[in-house]
Amino acid sequence: MMNEQFQQALSIIETLKRHGHEAYFVGGAVRDYLLQRPLGDIDIATSAHPQEVMSIFPKTVPVGIAHGTVMVIERGVSYEVTTFRKEGRYEDYRRPKEVTFVSSLYEDLQRRDFTMNAIAMNEHGDIIDPFGGTEALKQRMIETVGDAAERFNEDALRMMRALRFVSQLGFSLSTKTKQAIIQYGHLLQHIAVERIAVEFEKLLLGPFMSKAIDLLIETNLFCYLPELATKKRELAQLATYSIVPTHRTEAWARFAFVVHFHQKELKKWKLPNHFIRDVLICLKALEHIRSLSDWTVDTLYEYGPYIPHIERIRAACKHDEPHVHLLLKRWEALPIRNRKELAINGNDLLTLFERKAGPWLATMIENIERAVLHRKVENEKEKLKEWAVCNQRRENNC
Numbered sequence: 001m002m003n004e005q006f007q008q009a010l011s012i013i014e015t016l017k018r019h020g021h022e023a024y025f026v027g028g029a030v031r032d033y034l035l036q037r038p039l040g041d042i043d044i045a046t047s048a049h050p051q052e053v054m055s056i057f058p059k060t061v062p063v064g065i066a067h068g069t070v071m072v073i074e075r076g077v078s079y080e081v082t083t084f085r086k087e088g089r090y091e092d093y094r095r096p097k098e099v100t101f102v103s104s105l106y107e108d109l110q111r112r113d114f115t116m117n118a119i120a121m122n123e124h125g126d127i128i129d130p131f132g133g134t135e136a137l138k139q140r141m142i143e144t145v146g147d148a149a150e151r152f153n154e155d156a157l158r159m160m161r162a163l164r165f166v167s168q169l170g171f172s173l174s175t176k177t178k179q180a181i182i183q184y185g186h187l188l189q190h191i192a193v194e195r196i197a198v199e200f201e202k203l204l205l206g207p208f209m210s211k212a213i214d215l216l217i218e219t220n221l222f223c224y225l226p227e228l229a230t231k232k233r234e235l236a237q238l239a240t241y242s243i244v245p246t247h248r249t250e251a252w253a254r255f256a257f258v259v260h261f262h263q264k265e266l267k268k269w270k271l272p273n274h275f276i277r278d279v280l281i282c283l284k285a286l287e288h289i290r291s292l293s294d295w296t297v298d299t300l301y302e303y304g305p306y307i308p309h310i311e312r313i314r315a316a317c318k319h320d321e322p323h324v325h326l327l328l329k330r331w332e333a334l335p336i337r338n339r340k341e342l343a344i345n346g347n348d349l350l351t352l353f354e355r356k357a358g359p360w361l362a363t364m365i366e367n368i369e370r371a372v373l374h375r376k377v378e379n380e381k382e383k384l385k386e387w388a389v390c391n392q393r394r395e396n397n398c
């Protein structure tokens, strides 16, 4: 009995078949279905060519025509429908490689990366598994389809995919696959950093991250990742952490903290600037908290929205329990959570002191902010005015 997501997608297969084409569910969704894991996107492989797919379905987007992929949208859900194909080897890594359409499902499955990803399912829920993928799932084994050297030469990113599947599923690498990664790891240098970063992020977020990082070290694959060649010891440290990150910012910030990455190194991974900014805030907070040995009123205030990420990283690094709820409660109980919540603003102070704006104003606001935060004065306009005047007098007397 197929699950609901496949039932919904059945109409795509049935429509293609009505038009005289072959069509099957393939890829990660079939693998995850057999593992009884939540399904991601559903992919369909078909004998129909992209133009035919586009003429059959009313709502399509040509997302990768050159690779034979058309996105079909039905009842608000999108499906990737890809013509049976095989990919060529890279003749020259600077140029996109050729993709050839093939006539059978078998040939299509044969060019896929791992046996567990080379399983197809027809409209009746029958499994088509010419390369032993279901057995590999049972054995919890990641095994390339056919010759590992060929599969990794077709697309070196597959070596990173192997390790991210280790991290997500807890599976092992077959000896043949591991040996090939050791032998061909250097090919990763030709792969776009953005693609590597996508897989690496999934690896960092997986429940079996430690196992994957150990393999990254054992196979020497880490040597071909941006800025990591000299970080073996730090990676080994990362592999000792057991808390599974709940968010990508947390995952990258923890990684960056452990391997001592800063802006320069993070940029080499071609992460978006706004994301790097978030990671850097977490890094600053972690250094700050480490120097103080624990959270304080000031750090809670300064890093408020980032508390969950930072606390979980702090706890992971110290092999400690995270106290996210407790800290959020402490944060919520602060007299203010940001400057906007102050009951007085710059204009109020300009009027009060009958002075022109200048650096004194920023210092004054900062002093008031600290005083409110540390409960030296209540956050009420009149009281703050009074406090500001006294504070000014005190400073003048000095």
Ligand SMILES: Nc1ccn([C@@H]2O[C@H](COP(=O)(O)OP(=O)(O)OP(=O)(O)O)[C@@H](O)[C@H]2O)c(=O)n1
Binding pocket: 026, 027, 028, 029, 040, 041, 043, 111, 112, 113, 114, 117, 118, 155, 157, 158, 161
């Ligand atoms: N470098 C790659 C990428 C993908 N594939 C094949 O294309 C399918 C779909 O790829 P993708 O959606 O990237 O990954 P999934 O395996 O579906 O995994 P997930 O959805 O968990 O990312 C894979 O299952 C695999 O059969 C491949 O052979 N080689």
